Amino acid sequence: DSGVTQTPKHLITATGQRVTLRCSPRSGDLSVYWYQQSLDQGLQFLIQYYNGEERAKGNILERFSAQQFPDLHSELNLSSLELGDSALYFCASSVDSLNTEAFFGQGTRLTVV
Amino acid sequence: KNEVEQSPQNLTAQEGEFITINCSYSVGISALHWLQQHPGGGIVSLFMLSSGKKKHGRLIATINIQEKHSSLHITASHPRDSAVYICAVRRRSGGSRLTFGEGTQLTVNP
Numbered sequence: 769d770s771g772v773t774q775t776p777k778h779l780i781t782a783t784g785q786r787v788t789l790r791c792s793p794r795s796g797d798l799s800v801y802w803y804q805q806s807l808d809q810g811l812q813f814l815i816q817y818y819n820g821e822e823r824a825k826g827n828i829l830e831r832f833s834a835q836q837f838p839d840l841h842s843e844l845n846l847s848s849l850e851l852g853d854s855a856l857y858f859c860a861s862s863v864d865s866l867n868t869e870a871f872f873g874q875g876t877r878l879t880v881v
Numbered sequence: 882k883n884e885v886e887q888s889p890q891n892l893t894a895q896e897g898e899f900i901t902i903n904c905s906y907s908v909g910i911s912a913l914h915w916l917q918q919h920p921g922g923g924i925v926s927l928f929m930l931s932s933g934k935k936k937h938g939r940l941i942a943t944i945n946i947q948e949k950h951s952s953l954h955i956t957a958s959h960p961r962d963s964a965v966y967i968c969a970v971r972r973r974s975g976g977s978r979l980t981f982g983e984g985t986q987l988t989v990n991p
Contacts, residue, residue: 770925801978811967811981824976856922862977870979872916872924 771795774859774873782881786847789876793840793861799823800842801862801870802834806855817842818864849880884908887968887982894989900955902985904968907949914979915942915953916967924967927953958989 771794781787793800802814804827813826817836828834831849836842846853856877860870885906894900904913915927928935928942930951935942939958944951955962965986969979 799977803979810983811969811979813978813980816976816978824978826978858924860924860979868977869926869929870914870977871926874921874923877922 770871770873772859772861772871772873774876776876777874778877780879780881781849783849783851785849786845787849787878789844789846789857791842791844791859791873793842794871797861797863797871798840799862799864800836800840801860802842802844803858803860804855805858814844846878851880854878854880882907883982884980885968885970885982887985889985890983891986892988894958894987896959896989896991898958900958900987902953902966902987904951904953904982905949906970908970909973910970911973912971913944913951914969916969918965918967918984960989960991963988
């Protein structure tokens with residue numbers, strides 16, 4: 769158990785819908801990262817938050833947004849869902865934004881039908 | 882060309898064999914990570930390296946910064962080692978985000 773909790777584990781939804789994925793980082797970790805793993809693209813960085821503020825942005829679509837709350841949990845919001853958004857979404861956390869080890873959650877498997 | 886390349890893509894071994902998975906990268910890095918992903922999907926961090934060699938049980942990871950190359954070795958492989966092994970780097974100029982290789986699917990047969 770990495771200490772990073774992601775909910776839900778599985779999500780099936782229809783095209784055009786909006787979903788929210790939730791991540792609770794390890795106790796004491798200030799940095800949260802979101803990654804997407806799709807069959808054709810592999811693992812890709814989406815976005816990072818550090819202590820409530822956006823720190824870095826990767827290949828995140830405009831239809832996607834995220835935030836980190838004062839209690840340090842984070843949510844990834846995906847809207848106007850398309851079939852191609854079906855993927856595993858991982859959250860990882862680390863103590864700070866410097867060169868420290870990241871711990872991954874179990875992922876949320878999103879299926880868009 | 883990907884910034885992080887792994888080889889082989891697929892590897893099948895017999896129980897007890899010594900296994901090596903290679904990772905080459907083309908950017909300056911501050912650290913390299915080896916990750917394990919089981920069929921259920923969860924990702925486990927195995928090693929974080931910035932130089933030299935680390936060992937944990939039957940797993941050994943090495944890195945050569947000058948050659949931009951890392952290897953993950955598994956000694957006395959076991960069927961429970963069957964998983965996807967992913968190399969990931971923290972770019973020196975990329976903050977703390979990870980850039981991933983495509984992974985190596987390892988199958989260890991009894």
